Amino acid sequence: RRRRRRRRRRRRGNSRRAALGMFAASAPMAHATPMAHSTHVTARGARATTHAVAGGARPRRIAPSRSSSSSSTARALRARETRPPSAMTVRGAVGAWRRPRATIAARGVRAARRGTVRRAEEDRLGRAIGWSFLKTHAKACAFVSGRESRRMREVSARASGGDAPAAGTSRWSRVLQSLATTVDPTVAEALLDEELPPHEEIRRGTLENGLKYVILPNKVPEGRFEAHLEMHVGSVDERETEQGLAHLVEHVTFLGSRKRDQWLGSGTRGNAYTDFHHTVFHIHAPTTNKDGHYMPPNVLDILYDVAFNPALLDTRVAKEKKAVLAEAQMMNTIEYRVDCQLLEHLHWDNLLGTRFPIGKLDQVEAWPAQAVRDFHARWYFPANATLYVVGDFGADVDEVEKMIETSFENAAPAEGAEEAESPLSRHAVRPPVKHAYGSPAHEAGEIQRINDEAKAQGMDDPFMPFVAPEGKVSMFQHEHLSNASFNIFSKLPIKPLKRMGDLHRTVLQRIVLLVLQSRIQSRYTETNADYKRVELDHSDSAREGCCVSTVTVTCEPREWEFALQVAVEEARRLQEFGLTSSELDRFKAAMLRDSEQLAQQAGCVPSLENLDFVMEHDACGHTVMDQVAGHEALVRMSECITLDACNGACDELLGFIGEYGVSDDKRRETSGRTTAIVACVPATMPTVEGETVPFDITPARIEAVLAADYGEITPPEDIFVPEVLISDEDIVALVEETQPTFTEATMHEPTGVYQRTLSNGIRVNYKVLDAEPGSAFLRLVIPGGRSRESSEVGPGGIGAAAVGLRTIQEAGDVGEWARKKVEL
Ligand SMILES: [Zn+2]
Structure with a gap:
């Protein structure tokens, strides 16, 4: 069903800014695992791409959205570990967390990977799957085991105090307060203050002419490497x-x-x-070409050139x-225009809102060639560049360092560097941008104070941040849109991720967003079938130089008021009452599980992803950790992920939606504020009767819906969610009772797929793969569908399959467990 919804969403294609700020950030994650599980369709359209493959294909634009990973959770997690706020798209995580429940299968995969008697393991795996489907009424999740979660708890329990001295005593005071009841404050403080371990295999350096470089050996894909030259302009x-x-x-x-001709025919x-x-x-090349020629020096020469x-x-x-x-011409699609709208209003306070990379076409036409040469002279100098070499380059890091020196040492230091006010006054890796922030009162006060002080001293810093007034609604109404989408933004400064406490903060934020998203979506599901969807995000954007919180509500036009009301109500409920303890348990366990899975996949991340990841992180000033270190850090701090700590993060994270329109004196001290709201809505809408009428909506009405008083807020219902749908004992009893056997078993040589038939006739096919260790995927196929319908109208007739399927989905109970519990 998720997939169906995604398709639907893609077709309707409204909100493209789900993972605001995070094209580049989410992209690396996107490739983490091969399954298509597109969580973001972030077009990030304003980025212009030359697509000129060797051999001189015409430049054309590639849609910058890449499909995201299956393991959005995995992605989310890696994001959290090493690159926290970024890619905090939570949606996938909500859906994906239950995947590790296929524990028996997963264990089989792991065992196979370890090389233990593979055949025997495969046999056992097949039987495990087979048993589960033995009784046709047996629950689909029948082979869930509590063992896995117990093991996770044990790992988590290893969390220890850390031995670093407590340096900054006030840095974590707010969170320490909330931890005081459960964790020894000295222990917690020492832990939070500890610096995150930087990735050990990354080599960084700077040539004499100022060129910075980053080298990371990476064996996937084998025999290939990536060399990217980033010009900071x-x-x-x-x-x-x-x-x-x-x-x-x-x-x-x-x-x-x-x-460039050198790479023709070399697979580059x-x-x-x-x-x-x-x-x-960027260049992607084989380490050695067909003629046995060693490629890295050539590739570096080309980049230099x-x-x-x-x-x-x-x-x-x-x-x-x-x-x-x-x-x-080609990129001027409705999606691109929506993206531009979002950027324009989100960044009303700086050039990002208007200075799209594609530029102004009348200007492009008019420039003399000298303009190109001048711009190049002004910005293309070694101190304004970073070179990334990541991959299986068949040499040790020292040797690669020497190659870089040989290729780039002749690049002349800038002639125009001074004139360009660079690089001294610039951020190390991105241009400074002035932002108006929706910081909570206690931080906004500080920003204001610094501003006033600068003004009083006659200092005029064009990049001084300032505090934004409450954002108003901007509306983009267009006949090509079919769904209404409401993007509510709050811009905040990037907080570099350098210590355990920073990581801790982002974990809390992620959990809070997961909970809110799941609550809102669950209320949407409870109502009618009209399309309604919410996405929450809180992520750092290297490209935009800020952190953005986003709530995106997308719905059919006639549902808009209700959809927005639910989002606001649930944000307020979460602010008021916090998480329930079962919510915390669920989402925390899910994060730990995903993090573990990710750590297991540490050696399987392609070079390109790692490279993008490092580039993005460096631009945000974050510490880059490897996945295993990230997981260890998470496990160690798990004791500090408490209910109070999560609840402490609610206001800061949700105030901008829950307290929209509330005057400053009544607003909570730690609540952030909205900096922009962009509504992208269709021009017309269908009525329930199927007529097309104008879509009557105004910015003022949207503001009113967001700020409305929805009466008293009641505490959330704490739903008990079963850890397993059927116990180990029940499975044993079931097996005992039915005595399952396979009537036949073959292995299909060409594909390596095992084919078995159970005594009750159910066919079981499975295959063990090395990709994505620690996870397994199951699909239950029931033949039938439309072809089994008769051509009559009535039961069993036209439409019966669709109605039946929908009924099963919507009823959704499993045994004694109601649908709501099962879904959670
Ligand atoms: Zn281009």
Whole structure:
């Protein structure tokens, strides 16, 4: 059903900003596991991409949205461990957490991986699955075992105090207060203050000319490596009359390398893209080509040539201008326009809202070739670049370091560096951007004070942050939209993730968002079948230089008031009463489980993902950890993930939705505020009778719905969620009673799929794979469907299959457990 909904959503395609700020951030996660489980469809459309594969295909835009991982949880988790707020898209996690319940199967996979008598394990796995389906009424989750969760608890219980000295005593005071009842404050403080362990295998360095580099050995995919050169210049650095120039320069330089021909036929792929804050040239190459030629030195030479020694010919500029104009034509879709709307209103306070990488086309047409050369001279110098080399490069890190030096040492230090006010006054890896923040009162006061002080001293810092007034609704109404989507934003400063306490904060935030999302969605499900969906996100954006909290409600137009009301009510309920203890248990256990799974997959992450991950993290100032260290950190702090601590995070995280329109004096001290609301709505809507009428909605009405008083808030009902749907004992009894046997068993050689038939006729097919250790996927297929319907109208007739399926889904009880419990 989830998949069906996703498809539906994609088709309707409204809210694209689910994971705000996080294209780049979520993308690495996206590839973590191969299953398509698209949680975000974040188009992040404003990013312009040159797609010029070796061999000179015409540049064209690739949709920047990449499908996300199956294990959104896994992704979410890795996100939390090493790159917390980012990619905090919670939705997948809600759905995915129960996946590890297929524990027997998972154990089989793990055992197979360890190389223990594989065949025997496979046999046992097959039987385990078979037994579960023996009785056709047996629950689909029959082989869930409590053992796994017990084991997780044991791991969690290992959490220890940490031995680092408590340095900053006040840093964690707020959270320490909330922990005081359960954890020894000295122990907790020492733990929270501990620095996160940086990834041990990452080598960082700087050449004499200022070029920074990052090297990370990574064996997946084998025999291939990635080399990306990030120039710290993007559309935000353009002057008023240069809008689109960063992108055009990217095109001309990329295609202007004299050495690009070298990779023809070698299995090497190159590409480039321009965003607000950077321009990246990337090459993916085999370590050794078909002729046995060792590739890394060549690839580095090419990157050097592209960035620091391109031929910026007049003819080339003229040609690429045409390519850029064509690209602009192609990307002008409704999704792109919605994205632009969101960015424009979210960043009303700075250039991000208007300076889209594609630029202004009339300007692009008018520039002389010299403009390209000037811009290049101004920004393309080694101290403004970071080179990333990640992969299986068949040499040790020292050798790679030497290769980098050989290829790049001749890049001349900037001629125009001073003129460009760079890099001294710039953030190390991204241009400074001025933001208006929706910080809670206690932090907003501080921002205000610094501003006043600067003003009093006559200091004028154009990048001084300031405090935003409560956001108003901006509305984008368009006939090509079919669903209404409401994006409620709160911008906050990025808090670098450097200590255990930072990680702790992001874990609490994630749990709170998971809970709220699950509560809202569950109320949506309880009502009618009209499409309603909520997505919550709280993530750092390297590209936008801020952290953004987002609530996105997407629904059919006639449901909009109700959908918004539910979101507001549930946010208020959570602020008022906090989480229930069973919610905490569930989501915490889920996070631990996913984190463990992710740690198991540590060696299987492709180079490209790791590279993107490091790039994004560096731009946010976060510590990059490896997945295993991330998991250990989480386990160690699990004792500090308490109900009080989670509840302490509620106001800060949810105030911007729960207290919209509340005056400053009545607002809670720690509640953040809304900085922008963007409603993207259709021009017309169908009535229940099927007529098409104008969609009557105004910003004022939306504001009223968000700020309305919905009466007294009642505490949430604490739903008991069974850990297992059928106990181990019941399974044993079931097996005893039915004495299952397989009537036949074969292995299909070409595919490696085992095919068995149970004594009751059910066919069981399975295959053991090495990918995604620690997890397994099951699908139960029941033949039938529309083909079994008769052509009559009535029971068993036309539509019966759909009605029957829907009934089973919507009823959804399993044994003694109601649907709601099962779904949770
Ligand atoms: Zn382009």
